[in-house]
Amino acid sequence: MTMSSSAHLFIFFIFLISTASTILATDHIVGANRGWNPGINYTLWANNHTFYVGDLISFRYQKNQYNVFEVNQSGYDNCTTEGAFGNWSSGKDFVPLNDAKRYYFICGNGQCYSGMKVSVVVHPLPTAPTPHISLPLSSHSAAPMPVVLHRGWGFRLLPLLLFFCFDLVWI
Ligand SMILES: *[C@@H]1O[C@H](CO)[C@@H](O)[C@H](O)[C@H]1NC(C)=O
Ligand SMILES: *[C@@H]1O[C@H](CO)[C@@H](O)[C@H](O)[C@H]1NC(C)=O
Ligand SMILES: *[C@@H]1O[C@H](CO)[C@@H](O)[C@H](O)[C@H]1NC(C)=O
Ligand SMILES: *[C@@H]1O[C@H](CO)[C@@H](O)[C@H](O)[C@H]1NC(C)=O
Ligand SMILES: *[C@@H]1O[C@H](CO)[C@@H](O)[C@H](O)[C@H]1NC(C)=O
Numbered sequence: 686m687t688m689s690s691s692a693h694l695f696i697f698f699i700f701l702i703s704t705a706s707t708i709l710a711t712d713h714i715v716g717a718n719r720g721w722n723p724g725i726n727y728t729l730w731a732n733n734h735t736f737y738v739g740d741l742i743s744f745r746y747q748k749n750q751y752n753v754f755e756v757n758q759s760g761y762d763n764c765t766t767e768g769a770f771g772n773w774s775s776g777k778d779f780v781p782l783n784d785a786k787r788y789y790f791i792c793g794n795g796q797c798y799s800g801m802k803v804s805v806v807v808h809p810l811p812t813a814p815t816p817h818i819s820l821p822l823s824s825h826s827a828a829p830m831p832v833v834l835h836r837g838w839g840f841r842l843l844p845l846l847l848f849f850c851f852d853l854v855w856i
Pocket of ligand 3: 758760762
């Protein structure tokens with residue numbers, strides 16, 4: 686391998702590392718370091734976060750003391766779990782937010798009345814290719830190769846990126 690191709694490889698891996706955060710889904714920890722507990726206004730917490738399809742919301746709490754139910758708006762407003770869509774009780778629950786809609790979560794043991802309820806709006810992934818990153822992979826390549834990264838596309842694009850990179854480097 687020549688100096689120049691190893692330099693290209695190095696630049697490529699720096700690029701990979703720097704884009705990893707755009708590729709990975711965000712895990713939104715409810716209440717941040719205060720976790721899922723009574724007496725916290727989770728509306729304030731939710732207003733401070735932007736949720737996208739494919740993100741996770743996670744609940745951290747004392748196992749056996751609290752739990753999590755996904756309910757509809759009536760359940761959220763009235764603190765009732767009838768017809769709940771799901772329930773979790775591990776103490777460290779990760780819930781994938783797979784749909785662009787409003788989600789409602791409450792604690793099912795009465796603590797909903799003490800504020801253990803949270804509602805979040807999940808936004809669709811942006812359809813416009815917002816971040817454009819042009820990679821000067823090789824000084825010999827005829828045209829610069831524009832690499833468009835997209836939240837959620839990353840996993841599908843990675844093998845393609847790797848293929849192009851190694852193809853260019855080893856030629
Ligand atoms: C939580 O904060 C929101 C936004 O400031 C406010 O509208 C709401 O009344 C608060 N909820 C409680 C239970 O204090
Ligand atoms: C909102 O987020 C900022 C930055 O992460 C943080 O400093 C602030 O404490 C947060 N506010 C609430 C109400 O969580
Ligand atoms: C629950 O709250 C909704 C408002 O979201 C209200 O219309 C409904 O009457 C309530 N249901 C019960 C059983 O209290
Ligand atoms: C929520 O679910 C309950 C129980 O399945 C149902 O009676 C109620 O109509 C639903 N409310 C909404 C707003 O979908
Ligand atoms: C919790 O969810 C399981 C399925 O995952 C269901 O069988 C069970 O009835 C639910 N529990 C309650 C209290 O809704």
